[in-house]
Amino acid sequence: MPSANPPGAPTTGYPWPIETTRLANGLRVVVSEDHAAPVVAVNLWYDVGSRHEPDGQTGFAHLFEHLMFEGSVHVAKTEHMKLIQGSGGSLNATTNPDRTNYFETVPAEHLELALWLEADRMGGLVPALTQETLDNQREVVKNERRQRYENVPYGDAWLRLLPLLYPAGHPYHHSTIGSMEDLNAADLATFQAFHTTYYRPNNAVLTVVGDTTAAEVFALAEKYFGTIERGEIPPAPESALPGGLTEPAREVVRSEVPAPRLYLSHRTAPFGTRDYDVVTVLAGILGSGRGSRLYRRLVDEARLAQPDNIGAYGVDLAYAPAPVIISATAKDGVDADALEAGLTAVLAELAAGDITDDEIDRAKALLTTQWWRQVSTAGGRSDLLGRYATQLGDPARIGGQLPSWLSVTADELRASAAALLSAQSRVTLVYLPATEAAESEENDK
Amino acid sequence: MTLVSERPGTGAPRPYTFPRIVRRDIAGGRVIAAHLPGQALSVATLLLDGGAGHEPAGREGLASVVAKALEEGTASRDATAYALALEGLGAELSTSADWDTFMVGTSAPAHLLPRALELVAEAARTPALRPADVERVRDDEVTGLKMDWASPGPRADAALRADLFGAGERYGRPLHGDPASVAAVTVDDVTAFHRSWLTRPGVLVVVGDLDVLDLDALAATAFAGTVPSEIETTGPLDVPIADTRKIILVDRPGSVQSTLRLGHRAPHRAHPDYVPMTLTGTVLGGAFTSRLNHLIREVRGYTYGIRGDFGLARRFGRLLISAGVQTKFTAPALVDTIGETSRTQSGGVTEDELAVARSWRAGQLSVEMQTPGAIAGALATLVVHGLPDDYYPRLRESLLSATVDEVSAAAAAHLHPRGLTMVVEGDAAVIRDDLVATGLGEVVDG
Numbered sequence: 022m023p024s025a026n027p028p029g030a031p032t033t034g035y036p037w038p039i040e041t042t043r044l045a046n047g048l049r050v051v052v053s054e055d056h057a058a059p060v061v062a063v064n065l066w067y068d069v070g071s072r073h074e075p076d077g078q079t080g081f082a083h084l085f086e087h088l089m090f091e092g093s094v095h096v097a098k099t100e101h102m103k104l105i106q107g108s109g110g111s112l113n114a115t116t117n118p119d120r121t122n123y124f125e126t127v128p129a130e131h132l133e134l135a136l137w138l139e140a141d142r143m144g145g146l147v148p149a150l151t152q153e154t155l156d157n158q159r160e161v162v163k164n165e166r167r168q169r170y171e172n173v174p175y176g177d178a179w180l181r182l183l184p185l186l187y188p189a190g191h192p193y194h195h196s197t198i199g200s201m202e203d204l205n206a207a208d209l210a211t212f213q214a215f216h217t218t219y220y221r222p223n224n225a226v227l228t229v230v231g232d233t234t235a236a237e238v239f240a241l242a243e244k245y246f247g248t249i250e251r252g253e254i255p256p257a258p259e260s261a262l263p264g265g266l267t268e269p270a271r272e273v274v275r276s277e278v279p280a281p282r283l284y285l286s287h288r289t290a291p292f293g294t295r296d297y298d299v300v301t302v303l304a305g306i307l308g309s310g311r312g313s314r315l316y317r318r319l320v321d322e323a324r325l326a327q328p329d330n331i332g333a334y335g336v337d338l339a340y341a342p343a344p345v346i347i348s349a350t351a352k353d354g355v356d357a358d359a360l361e362a363g364l365t366a367v368l369a370e371l372a373a374g375d376i377t378d379d380e381i382d383r384a385k386a387l388l389t390t391q392w393w394r395q396v397s398t399a400g401g402r403s404d405l406l407g408r409y410a411t412q413l414g415d416p417a418r419i420g421g422q423l424p425s426w427l428s429v430t431a432d433e434l435r436a437s438a439a440a441l442l443s444a445q446s447r448v449t450l451v452y453l454p455a456t457e458a459a460e461s462e463e464n465d466k
Numbered sequence: 467m468t469l470v471s472e473r474p475g476t477g478a479p480r481p482y483t484f485p486r487i488v489r490r491d492i493a494g495g496r497v498i499a500a501h502l503p504g505q506a507l508s509v510a511t512l513l514l515d516g517g518a519g520h521e522p523a524g525r526e527g528l529a530s531v532v533a534k535a536l537e538e539g540t541a542s543r544d545a546t547a548y549a550l551a552l553e554g555l556g557a558e559l560s561t562s563a564d565w566d567t568f569m570v571g572t573s574a575p576a577h578l579l580p581r582a583l584e585l586v587a588e589a590a591r592t593p594a595l596r597p598a599d600v601e602r603v604r605d606d607e608v609t610g611l612k613m614d615w616a617s618p619g620p621r622a623d624a625a626l627r628a629d630l631f632g633a634g635e636r637y638g639r640p641l642h643g644d645p646a647s648v649a650a651v652t653v654d655d656v657t658a659f660h661r662s663w664l665t666r667p668g669v670l671v672v673v674g675d676l677d678v679l680d681l682d683a684l685a686a687t688a689f690a691g692t693v694p695s696e697i698e699t700t701g702p703l704d705v706p707i708a709d710t711r712k713i714i715l716v717d718r719p720g721s722v723q724s725t726l727r728l729g730h731r732a733p734h735r736a737h738p739d740y741v742p743m744t745l746t747g748t749v750l751g752g753a754f755t756s757r758l759n760h761l762i763r764e765v766r767g768y769t770y771g772i773r774g775d776f777g778l779a780r781r782f783g784r785l786l787i788s789a790g791v792q793t794k795f796t797a798p799a800l801v802d803t804i805g806e807t808s809r810t811q812s813g814g815v816t817e818d819e820l821a822v823a824r825s826w827r828a829g830q831l832s833v834e835m836q837t838p839g840a841i842a843g844a845l846a847t848l849v850v851h852g853l854p855d856d857y858y859p860r861l862r863e864s865l866l867s868a869t870v871d872e873v874s875a876a877a878a879a880h881l882h883p884r885g886l887t888m889v890v891e892g893d894a895a896v897i898r899d900d901l902v903a904t905g906l907g908e909v910v911d912g
Contacts, residue, residue, distance in 0.1 A: 057504060058836045059480030095471050099764060103755045104473075107822035109829010126833045133474035144469045160767030160792075167722045168770045168790045173617045232480060248467050277720070279616040280609070310558060311537065311549035321546060324602075329610045353609055379550065386556035390574060393506040397837045 034392055034423030039406065039416055040235035042242075046251045047223025050242045051406050051416045052235040055399065061231035062399035063135040064124040065143075066407035069219035071199070072118045072192030072340060073257060080162065080199015081207060083116040085215055087158040089123065090114070094145030098154065101138055108134055111400075118193050119339055120411060126400045129232035133241055139227070140245035143220055147213050155209055166198050174278040175452055178348075182286055185270040185448040186344050192258045193341055221252035226410040231399040260340040264288060265446030273451045281357035282330070282350040284450040285364055287441050288342040289335065293413045295425070297343060299437045300335050302429045304345050305384030306376060307367070308333025312383050315349065318367050325355050325363045339412040344448075345441070357451050365447075371438040376431060385427050392423045482832065484858040485841060487848075488676065492685035494694050495667030498849060500841050501676040508674025509838040510583045511560075511571030512590055512688055513846055515697050516663030518641055519565050519781070524650055526636070527611070527643020529563035531604050531651050532659050536561060536570065538599040541592040545599070548589065557582040559589060565641065566780040566850050568663060571671070573839060576678045583687050590664055591691055597653045604651050611645045618718060618725040618790065620644075622891035625714050625912040626727045629887045630784060637703070637782055667692040671845045673838040702734035703782045707885040711907030713800075714887065717894040724796040724892030725789075728803060730882045732776050732783035736851050740778070741864045742876030747775040748823040749815045749873070750807065750881070751787055755822055757806045758787065766802065768795040774807075776880070780850060785881065793893055797900035800890070804883055804906055811881035814874025823873075828865045831858055 040052045071082045092098040105112045110127035125135050170176045180196045187193040227246065229238045265288050290296035308315050308331070315333060319326040330350035336343055347368070351360045395401045410416040485500040502508075521528045537559055539545040552559060557574040570590045574582040614620055624640050631638030639647065670688040672679060707730055718725075733739065744752075751758040751774025758772045774787035787807070791799040815823075835841055848857055889912060890901065901909050 057502075058832060059482070060832050060836065094469060095473070099755070099760065103822055106753050106755050106826040108476075109825045109827075109833060111830070111833050128480065128829045128832055130477035130479045133477060137470060137474050141469055144467055157764065157767045161763055161770060164723070164768070164790070164792055165770040167792065172721060172723045172790065174613075245470055248469065250467050277616075279613050310553045312546065312553040316549075317546055327609055327613070328606050330613070350613070353605070379554070383550060383553045386554055387558070388556075390507065390556035393575065394573070394837070394839075397505065397507060399836065 032424060033420040035396065035420035037402070041416060042239050044222065044243060044247055046247065046249055047221070048242065048246050049226045049410055050239060051226060051228040051410055052233070052238045053230045053402060053406060054234060055230060056232050058399065059129050059232050060126055060399055061129045061132045061135070061229055061233050062124065062126045062403040063132070063139060064122060064228045064400070064403035064407050065139055066226045066228075066411040067121045067220060068224050068411055069121055070117055070119045071195065071197040072260060073219070074195070077203055077206065078211065079195045079203045080197070081203070081211065081215060082121060083197050083199065084159060084162050084204060084207060085212055086114050086116045086121050087162060088150060088154060088212060089142050089146065091154045091158065092149045093142040094148050095141050096138060101142070104134060104138060110135070116197055118197055122404060122407060124400060124404060126398070132229070132233055136241050136245045140249065143222065143225065143246065144249035146216050146220065150209065150213060150216075152209050155207065155212060159204055159207060163201060163204060166201065170198060174276070175282055178284055178450060181272060181274065181450055182284060182344070182346070182448060185272060185450065186266070186286055186288055187262070187341065191262065191341070192260045193338065218252065218255065221254060222246055222249050223251040224254045226407045228403040228407045228410070228416070230403040230406065257340070262288070262341045264290060264342050265441060265443070266448065267446070269445060269447050269449065271449045273453065275453050275455050278452045278454050280327070280351050280353070280454065281360060282452045283348060283357065283361055283364060285347040285368070286344045286448040287446055289345050289441050290342050292337040292339040292343050296437065297335065298425045299429050299433045300345055300441070302381070302384050302388065302426055303371070303434055303437055304333045304335050305388055306380045306434070307371065308347060309384060309387050314367055314371070314380065315347070319349060319363050323363050324352060325360050326350060327352055357453060361449070361451070365444065368442045372442040374435040374439065376434050376438065378431065381431060381434065388426050389423065482859060482862055487845070487855045488681065489855070490681060492682055493689040494692060495685060495689035496669045497672065497681055497685050498669060498845050499672040499676060499681055500845055502673060502838055502841065503675050503677065505674055505838055506575055507573055507838050508576045508579045508679060509571065509573045509672070509842040510579055510586065510684060510688070511569055511671040511842055511846070512586065512668050513671055513849055514568040514570070514664055514666065514668040516563065516568030516659070517566045518563055519636060520659070520663060521636065522655070523636070524647060525655055526639045527607065527648035528651050528655050528659055529568055530642045531600070531607050531648060532656055532664070533561035533563055533568070533570070534603045534607060535595055535600050535656055536589040536593045538603060539594040539596070540588045541594060542588065548585070552582065552585045555582050559586060565637070567846070569846070576674050579674065579679060580683060580687065583684055587687050587690065593660065595657055595660065600653045600656050604648060608645050608649045611643070611648060615645065618721065618723070618891055621716050622725050622727040622889045625716055626729050626887055626889045629714060630729060630731055631782070665692055666695050666697070669849050671842050671849070673842045673845065700781065705731050705733055707731060707882045708887065709885065711884060711886050711888065713901050713907050713909045714889045714912035715894050715898060715901065715909055716889060716891040716912040718891050719893055719895065721891070721893045722793055723790040724793055724890050724897060726787065726791060726799065726803070727889040728787040728886050729784050730885050730887065732778065732785050732880055734781055734783050735778035736780075737783070739876050739880065741861070741868055742873045743776050743880050744827060745820060745823045745865070745868055745873045746810070746815065746877040746880065747785070748827060749819045750774050750810045753823065753826055757810060758803060761806060762789065762791070762799055762802055766795070766799070768792055768799045772803070793896055796890060796892055796897045797904050800888060800901070800906060801904055804886070807881060807886070808883040810877050811883050812878070814877050815870060817870050820868070820870055820873055824865050824868060828862050831862050
């Protein structure tokens with residue numbers, strides 16, 4: 022019998038040590054030693070994302086992330102980047118609906134520099150924040166919006182899917198990039214208050230992975246972060262939702278796109294739950310690789326979809342049922358209706374319980390490789406440890422992720438597909454080329 | 467609350483080491499391997515002399531079609547059976563063609579690598595290449611290119627390349643071709659390209675825990691059935707530089723940003739000035755802290771990011787500066803870009819900037835080379851450019867010891883702000899007059 026679990030398969034997905042402590046001010050510190058490469062990764066997860074943004078302030082958490090690179094009390098404007106790059110390091114930060122993370126990987130002898138920089142902007146950003154910096158970074162973010170969402174075909178799909186998936190007022194209803202109107206209205210006092218409220222040690226997890234020791238990191242964390250005051254963190258906006266939609270939702274977009282494309286989506290379960298682990302395997306069966314159900318049915322057999330733009334994946338959101346997104350682009354001469362019929366037929370097959378053991382083993386094998394690739398760098402490991410500590414309360418949960426995927430059963434997958442993939446709970450987003458849409462409208466008349 | 471005000475000093479530096487390299491001739495081919503003890507994943511890549519440089523005129527993109535066609539089944543199994551066999555191991559076929567090489571390989575847990583490499587070799591050496599499949603793959607590739615070309619960038623890239631290298635030359639055409647050149651590819655082109663370039667042994671790159679991996683067995687798999695043959699090598703191209711600047715305007719009606727692609731030709735990768743050129747590029751536009759990104763993103767707010775650097779292949783190189791800028795700031799962004807390039811060429815770099823550039827490039831040799839995939843890429847560089855085993859430690863030393871005078875001399879010699887071709891892909895009706903008014907160069911339609 023084929024199996025993705027040959028003898029010797031690991032019982033943990035994290036064969037490295039994990040040590041944790043908590044400073045008196047509430048900062049959680051996670052350390053994972055590994056001396057294989059002469060580098061350290063420093064990673065901070067702040068438990069604040071676009072889900073915390075009130076009406077009229079969409080895009081603020083992300084714009085704020087940009088401001089964190091523009092200097093703090095002891096770090097001059099532009100010096101942060103210069104110091105990290107001047108030490109040989111790589112750095113970045115990202116914001117999503119759930120959280121904001123900041124991270125750098127540096128040669129190990131620069132660990133203390135990285136911690137000092139992170140502490141200075143956690144404890145001392147507000148005095149350095151100026152109107153000039155805000156105005157400049159607002160323009161940078163608006164350019165980011167143009168470049169990534171507005172100026173590319175299908176670039177706004179995610180912005181359109183969110184409001185279809187999550188009701189008005191829900192923290193996931195609006196996108197992290199925000200609206201141009203809200204960004205234009207952003208004022209300095211709001212950002213000062215944002216930092217004072219959320220950028221507190223008791224709202225963050227500091228993770229260090231690599232060529233160091235837990236004792237060294239704990240001592241340095243105390244030295245640099247220990248004096249930063251804890252704060253009262255307001256409760257996050259209510260985000261609980263039942264699993265799926267009860268009514269289907271649909272949007273048709275006519276725009277300058279080269280071919281019809283469909284996005285189908287369902288709300289599933291929050292990241293971190295067993296149900297979501299099952300969904301992750303299900304998405305792999307459906308949409309990962311050339312052996313996936315979607316590829317075989319719609320590319321190889323029916324020839325409806327382009328081979329390069331087909332797939333299914335879950336978006337790992339933790340505070341409400343996370344979406345699974347299925348997308349495909351029509352081949353030349355195939356219309357959107359035919360493609361949609363093909364896609365929905367594949368989903369119906371899965372929902373009816375048609376899943377084979379070979380497909381399950383294939384999906385698990387691909388997930389296994391993907392997992393080991395993700396933890397092959399110090400930076401990748403540190404970000405995952407920060408995630409499990411922040412969202413699931415314990416970084417050691419990281420070790421159970423791969424075994425949990427590998428233990429998913431056929432019965433669980435069939436139950437999940439039946440419960441989640443119904444037409445009744447589906448969001449459908451259709452892109453039609455502007456010219457083709459015009460033609461079909463004429464035909465309607 | 468008191469934060470520590472004094473910036474901490476540097477801790478004890480760790481010695482730099484590149485993983486141990488093994489080179490062996492086995493089973494009629496050559497193997498280069500690096501030992502990464504304890505890594506769960508391993509990589510095996512077949513490096514073949516079958517890059518886009520070998521494609522016939524009018525068939526640009528042929529190598530990419532061959533790469534895709536390898537996955538359409540082999541002499542012993544059909545496409546679906548092949549995909550299921552490989553993906554059942556958790557592995558996927560990774561193929562790519564650049565100017566110099568054709569690569570086909572995979573990544574898998576070490577105990578599964580021998581089986582995965584058997585499947586890689588099966589696809590590379592004995593693909594079925596059934597005519598109907600090849601034609602479908604070609605048509606899909608045309609569609610894929612049309613999709614790519616609907617986004618900003620590819621048209622501007624093509625216009626720049628044609629201007630720098632000549633539209634009639636292979637290097638003056640897009641690396642992966644364009645929709646028309648790929649549409650012209652025939653089944654015979656594909657089978658002939660495969661026969662000429664993919665049936666020679668090539669070089670097998672292996673990275674992973676060599677205590678577990680058996681190089682003799684892996685090489686026997688990779689080189690089975692191949693016929694050794696000599697490969698002619700051709701020398702680097704000259705580096706002609708235009709004597710005037712020009713602006714090529716590529717119309718993209720309604721665009722909210724203008725896509726900038728500026729460049730001129732440069733020496734090839736193995737040129738003795740590689741290190742000072744790299745550092746020049748880093749100061750000008752190769753890092754977030756570069757002159758271009760600082761001025762045009764951080765001071766002006768015209769862009770989400772601008773990058774500029776030397777891109778160097780085996781036979782040629784070029785300077786390339788890329789950005790997407792807000793439509794109404796297209797002209798001032800160009801003026802600033804020319805200004806910073808000219809300033810760097812004429813005035814060189816400062817010690818302060820060079821200190822950051824040196825340490826960053828040197829540190830990246832550790833920071834960005836943690837994974838088997840990254841190390842495999844580094845080994846491929848050694849093979850393609852004929853570099854020695856101790857190349858990376860020596861490169862690190864050269865980077866760290868480069869002086870302001872050396873780097874400024876490279877800036878003076880290898881930057882040519884007066885010979886830049888400036889391609890602007892944007893809303894021509896909105897930006898044309900502004901571009902003409904800059905006086906930076908003649909505006910021509912691309």
